[in-house]
Amino acid sequence: MKLDDLLSMWRIRALEEKIRDLRLEGPIVGSVHLANGQESVAVGACSQLRPQDALYATYRGHGWAVARGVPPREIFAELMGRVTGVNGGRGGSAHFSAPQHGFHGENSIVGAGAPIAVGAALAGKYDGSRRAAMTVFGDGAINQGAVAEAMNFAAALGLGVVFVCENNRYSELTPIDDMVAEPDLSRRASALGIPAVRIDGNDLAQVRTATRLAVEAAAAGRGPSFIEAHTQRIVGHYIGDSEQYRPAGELERDLVVEPIARLTRELLADGVPTESVERCERRAREEMETAAAAALRDPLADPATAKEHLYA
Amino acid sequence: MPEIVKLNVGGAVNAALARALDEMPETLLYGEDVALPGGVFGVTRGLQKRFGDRVFDTPISETAMLGAAVGAASFGRRPIVEIMWIDFSLVAFDQIVNQAANVRYVSEGRTTAPLTIRTQQGNAPGACAQHSQNLEALLLHVPGIRVAMPRTPQDSYDVLLAAIASDDPTVVIENRTLYAGSKEAVEIGGPVQPIGGHRRRRTGSDATVVCWGAITAKVLDAVDRLEGEGVSVDVIEAVWLNPFDTEVVLESAARTGRLLVVHEAARTGGFGAEVLARVAESGVPLRTAPRRLGLADSRIPSAPQLAAALLPQTNDVETALRELVAGGAA
Numbered sequence: 001m002k003l004d005d006l007l008s009m010w011r012i013r014a015l016e017e018k019i020r021d022l023r024l025e026g027p028i029v030g031s032v033h034l035a036n037g038q039e040s041v042a043v044g045a046c047s048q049l050r051p052q053d054a055l056y057a058t059y060r061g062h063g064w065a066v067a068r069g070v071p072p073r074e075i076f077a078e079l080m081g082r083v084t085g086v087n088g089g090r091g092g093s094a095h096f097s098a099p100q101h102g103f104h105g106e107n108s109i110v111g112a113g114a115p116i117a118v119g120a121a122l123a124g125k126y127d128g129s130r131r132a133a134m135t136v137f138g139d140g141a142i143n144q145g146a147v148a149e150a151m152n153f154a155a156a157l158g159l160g161v162v163f164v165c166e167n168n169r170y171s172e173l174t175p176i177d178d179m180v181a182e183p184d185l186s187r188r189a190s191a192l193g194i195p196a197v198r199i200d201g202n203d204l205a206q207v208r209t210a211t212r213l214a215v216e217a218a219a220a221g222r223g224p225s226f227i228e229a230h231t232q233r234i235v236g237h238y239i240g241d242s243e244q245y246r247p248a249g250e251l252e253r254d255l256v257v258e259p260i261a262r263l264t265r266e267l268l269a270d271g272v273p274t275e276s277v278e279r280c281e282r283r284a285r286e287e288m289e290t291a292a293a294a295a296l297r298d299p300l301a302d303p304a305t306a307k308e309h310l311y312a
Numbered sequence: 313m314p315e316i317v318k319l320n321v322g323g324a325v326n327a328a329l330a331r332a333l334d335e336m337p338e339t340l341l342y343g344e345d346v347a348l349p350g351g352v353f354g355v356t357r358g359l360q361k362r363f364g365d366r367v368f369d370t371p372i373s374e375t376a377m378l379g380a381a382v383g384a385a386s387f388g389r390r391p392i393v394e395i396m397w398i399d400f401s402l403v404a405f406d407q408i409v410n411q412a413a414n415v416r417y418v419s420e421g422r423t424t425a426p427l428t429i430r431t432q433q434g435n436a437p438g439a440c441a442q443h444s445q446n447l448e449a450l451l452l453h454v455p456g457i458r459v460a461m462p463r464t465p466q467d468s469y470d471v472l473l474a475a476i477a478s479d480d481p482t483v484v485i486e487n488r489t490l491y492a493g494s495k496e497a498v499e500i501g502g503p504v505q506p507i508g509g510h511r512r513r514r515t516g517s518d519a520t521v522v523c524w525g526a527i528t529a530k531v532l533d534a535v536d537r538l539e540g541e542g543v544s545v546d547v548i549e550a551v552w553l554n555p556f557d558t559e560v561v562l563e564s565a566a567r568t569g570r571l572l573v574v575h576e577a578a579r580t581g582g583f584g585a586e587v588l589a590r591v592a593e594s595g596v597p598l599r600t601a602p603r604r605l606g607l608a609d610s611r612i613p614s615a616p617q618l619a620a621a622l623l624p625q626t627n628d629v630e631t632a633l634r635e636l637v638a639g640g641a642a
């Protein structure tokens with residue numbers, strides 16, 4: 001079980017690292033946001049989602065897509081503008097979706113996914129699905145009006161939304177603590193009458209428990225929940241970020257507590273053979289190499305199709 | 313004292329901001345990541361260090377950023393707010409359209425909103441649909457808001473200062489693909505110019521092109537290709553779109569008898585339509601039907617080869633000009 005978790009997290013890490021290589025080598029162009037160091041939140045939260053549940057992510061969403069079951073080859077292909085990409089190259093790194101996997105899209109407008117998730121939960125009230133709608137956003141997004149409106153809307157109407165705030169301490173280049181007077185972001189939600197918890201997002205067990213309770217509440221018609229998951233990105237905000245805002249020593253500390261290092265230590269302490277632990281990384285990297293190579297061989301999306309899909 | 317320095321667009325914007333903060337103590341400069349980090353494009357680097365608490369970072373709260381600008385402006389401050397991408401202004405459009413634009417008019421001038429919104433727009437390879445739009449026409453549809461789209465280092469400097477000095481809410485739309493461009497000689501420290509005006513980039517007699525923003529570079533490339541074939545084109549870059557220099561367009565169109573408008577924004581409802589309408593209404597006789605080029609009415613895909621198929625390219629401008637000139641052959 002724990003080894004499966006490690007493999008799941010390594011899949012995300014290996015995907016992100018391969019994306020970084022492809023971005024630096026050329027096949028991927030444009031702005032790319034990686035989630036290295038935050039894998040446990042995606043893996044833990046998605047482990048509690050059922051097929052009928054809806055997930056809304058952000059531009060930092062590749063890992064959430066993988067955790068939801070979107071095939072890596074289609075993600076690589078999307079980022080490289082291939083016809084086989086999840087959206088045939090229309091979405092790109094920061095705005096792709098795969099509703100067939102319950103992945104209802106990244107969003108590049110901070111906070112914009114939250115009201116849409118409210119609508120998914122609203123639909124669930126009428127379609128009998130007992131759908132939980134999960135919207136994940138960053139610490140900075142808590143300061144966006146759309147998020148405040150969405151939270152109160154869901155609370156007032158008793159809608160089954162799971163608000164997941166991935167607090168990685170920074171909004172782009174600015175520390176969240178400089179942009180709020182109340183550092184406990186979960187209090188925004190509790191002030192609105194939403195059950196809210198703050199958890200160590202690097203701890204898969206905590207992420208699992210918090211999301212299980214939230215999804216159960218949503219499915220039972222008990223309304224929204226809010227989870228503030230503390231985590232850290234161990235890479236820049238985007239590929240190319242010089243990260244000058246980081247205080248000395250911070251990254252070194254983060255590399256100790258980040259979820260893959262943490263689970264690896266736990267497994268070894270539990271007596272799991274080193275070989276089994278290392279196999280997770282190796283296997284994940286092999287899978288991603290294979291997926292990326294296949295995507296690289298896929299044909300580019302045809303410019304002649306660029307106008308398709310605008311209207312019904 | 314005016315002096316000449318070598319600056320790229322980012323440096324020119326920085327110089328204009330520094331001068332405004334220096335010479336106008338009522339100015340404030342704020343936005344997401346602008347102060348301590350110096351902006352995601354590095355354009356505001358060093359300004360907080362130099363000007364202290366008049367330069368500050370804000371939460372990701374565009375409505376509050378712009379609403380606060382309206383309020384502070386009405387109490388004598390002169391806010392300069394950076395909206396990182398024009399796409400993000402949409403979450404705060406109320407403060408621009410219902411608030412800033414109305415303040416002076418409905419108060420009979422008792423309250424004003426001398427604020428400047430610095431933003432940037434446009435497609436860059438790989439950018440997603442929510443980071444690629446050209447939305448100047450939305451703002452140009454709103455009386456009460458001034459709009460400029462400088463492109464060169466010199467214009468970026470002059471236009472921003474003019475905007476800041478202006479007592480009306482003004483949106484200066486830059487383009488991130490230009491910030492780190494090559495350095496050019498820029499005259500800084502000269503008199504602050506009034507708002508308005510155009511730049512005639514080429515002089516010619518066979519056709520008139522009106523354009524604005526980064527796509528002007530493609531227009532100039534196309535025009536220079538035709539130059540070699542003896543086709544000469546008048547190129548008017550509309551650095552200011554509100555106020556727009558209609559007269560100069562009418563004068564040129566009357567002389568050449570052929571008109572093409574080029575913008576990166578979507579064709580339908582683009583400001584190019586307004587330019588053609590003004591020419592049509594003026595009754596200036598044209599030798600052939602006018603043309604416009606813009607984004608094919610579509611969302612903008614992330615894949616560069618898909619986006620390129622929808623956005624006007626140098627070849628499209630060249631072809632349109634050839635057709636225009638052939639169409640109106642005497």
Ligand SMILES: Cc1ncc(C[n+]2csc(CCOP(=O)(O)OP(=O)(O)O)c2C)c(N)n1
Pocket residue numbers: 060108109110137138139140141142168170171172237344372374396400403
């Ligand atoms: C409405 C809006 N404003 C600003 C931005 C620019 N922007 C993109 S990411 C980001 C920081 C978001 O920080 P946070 O919510 O903490 O998420 P993280 O990037 O840390 O995952 C900002 C300001 C945007 N995309 N949308």
Ligand SMILES: [Mg+2]
Pocket residue numbers: 138139140166167168169170171172
């Ligand atoms: Mg963050």
